Amino acid sequence: MVVITTALPSEARPIIRSLSLEQDHKGSLPKLYGNDEYTLLITGVGGVSVEKALGRFFKHLSERKRLFFVNVGIAGGEQKRANIGEMYVINKIVEAATGKTYLPDILLRHSLQEAALLTVEKAVTHPSNKDFHLVDMEAASVWKVASQFLPPHRMLFLKIVSDYCDGTPISAKQIQELVQENIIALLTLLRSCHQECFYDREILAPEDRDILTECRRVLRLTDTQYLRLTNLAEGYKVIRNKDIVSILKPYCTRTVTHKRERNRFFQTLCEQLTT
């Protein structure tokens, strides 16, 4: 699942349209859209809104292992180095308030320019810090919340330059147009986020996990025994490249009434997996 966050509805609209996302009326988050592959969350503007919305989002999320996080939004640009309308991959985020630096892993092949981003608390005109190409109000907060749940290689920050921080007002329609102009590049990157290599390596297949859980239930295994069994099952699969279901299945029909009996079954099972 690729989770996209934007601060504004106008940033989200072209993405919702292009990915044919449906609004999720069931959940507790009002501005959540999705389909089988993508979820889009509109967080609101500024760090506080982001932290609140993302905090709630992650709280209600059961599956975090296969999640890739993409923050998309507009940003102010440094006039000499940034072009209005251009989308940038962010390789460094600095939080202005604390000076803390956050560095996403830039592993995805892309054809965009990269830039360093300064996240400020309030909208600024003519920022004094000239080390940064771009300025926004959310990225650092997105990182702070998302990095509690995700590794740095599953976070991507994309910013489209909307102005040169000179106080020029930008309408919702203009923002929508800026995102729309970059939609092909954006969708290409979003599709790349599904690459298997980004996600945790799993040795056991879902059916292996199921049978291990069933074994644990039937044999009344302790947590330690279950952990040991899982480790042995992984080793069996890697070393022998054979399925474990046929070994574990007969044990799922046993009845265990005593600790001693459980331990005996467990011992036999371990021996089978290590022989």
Place this chain on the structure above:
Amino acid sequence: MNNLLPNFSHVYIENRARSFPLTETILNRFPHAIRVDIRHYKELFNRPRQDYQLQKRCIKLILAVKQPPFLYPLTDVHQSSRNHSQYYTTPLLNCLYNCEYCFLQGLYPSANMVAFVNQAAFFQATDHAINKLSYQKEPMWLSVAYQTDLLAFESLIPFSQAWIEYATTRPEIILEIRTKSAFLAPLKTVSPPENVVLAWSLSPQEIVDQMEHRTPALEKRLQAVQTALHLGWKVRLCIDPIITIPRWKTVYGSFIDSLFKRISGEDIYDVVLGVFRMNREFFHRIRKQKPKSPLYYYRYTEQNQLLTLPEPLREEVIQFLKERLKTYLREGEGQLLGC
């Protein structure tokens, strides 16, 4: 689908590394790399929850300034020499190659490579350590490629050359450069100093194919060994780690026989033997990332925080290889090291 960036698409530069001449030299080698300024290399290198194997597929380079200590005492795991003073230093962290048995996967949180640009400080620290040697009569053994393969990286950063030049001025040290590389260009332009040992890690081609990813083939390494010997370099052979794959006796037996058909035992400085062993903590850190290598699913015994082969097997492996090697090496001269 593999839609990842190539190696060294990015160079991260510590602010204080900017002023070092080596930084400029290195940056010139990567003209197309995107440069990102950072305050300290650990901001990037030590982030939590990095995926070592994923990063191995698109390694980034970090240029940094090393802070003391510059030298670390070598442990028995390394088995480098019989000298009393044995140290290693780390001009470069991590390696271009990706060997399945490598402890670096468990030692470092990141597969990105860190090059320390303050070379002079390394040499000064070594000078200082030489002056403080407790065994003055004996040279200090210094391994410069313990946590990396310097020679493999030589075409990008000429670290080996600098260390070899330094060694020529300090006869009080014996410099060991351990490698799997077949890149010999920097060694052809200098006359071999007496106190530099080039140590080639060699494995049967079966092991190279199965576990030593991205390394030169055994044949290429053997050619490099022959060339180095021909040029007059001292060469050590490291058969370490010995991996007990099925039919290991046949595989390693014929490997040693074919090795010494090409290279005379007389010409070799020494041979280091060692079975697979790893710090317990590193091993479990690697195991947690669910590697595909069977090495991390076998049963080992623990000795002094090290996981290694169970005793009867370990002894059998070492004895077998020692016996086989004896026929090729100089008798009674202690050319065999390790266990």
